Amino acid sequence: MQAIENDNKKSTTGLKSLPPAERPREKLLSSGAQSLTAAELLALLIGSGTRKESALALAGRILSLEEKGLAAFASYTPQEFMQISGIGQARGCILAAAVELGRRIAAAPAAANPLIDSPDAAASLYMEEMRRLPKEVFRVLLLNVKNELILKEEDRQQKKM
Secondary structure: OHHHHHHHOOOOOOHHHOOHHHOHHHHHHHHOHHHOOHHHHHHHHHOOOOOOOOHHHHHHHHHHOOOOHHHHHHHOOHHHHHOOOOOOHHHHHHHHHHHHHHHHHHHOOOOOOOEOOOHHHHHHHHHHHHOOOOOOOEEEEEEOOOOEEEEEEEEOOOOOO
């Protein structure tokens, strides 16, 4: 009977047991997001831990699942996140949304009509959104006479050879 009661109690290794300067939220507020480790950032997204582990421990365990590191999670769907013990539907959706938001921020041009004056400049417009596509796609940039972007197009036709 005693063992059952102990299993139902929340872990005593939660984030509240850490000194305030070591807690992810407080560390972000005092030192900025760039000062946090990947596990600490992920712990903030997860929000709270489980009965057996803190959000920080859960985040560390999630990061250790993939040999490729953070980049491997870029293609995860909510359902794939939900396959991880401790991640349910709500957390799976939050993590997938955070990945997509990061992808969109990285792919967003800095200016409304960015200057495309080199192949590298053209590649940087598409690099983040195309980096993990499962197959090749054909993209076209339409520029004005000042080499400013007018329109981005994608060939969506499926051609068989």
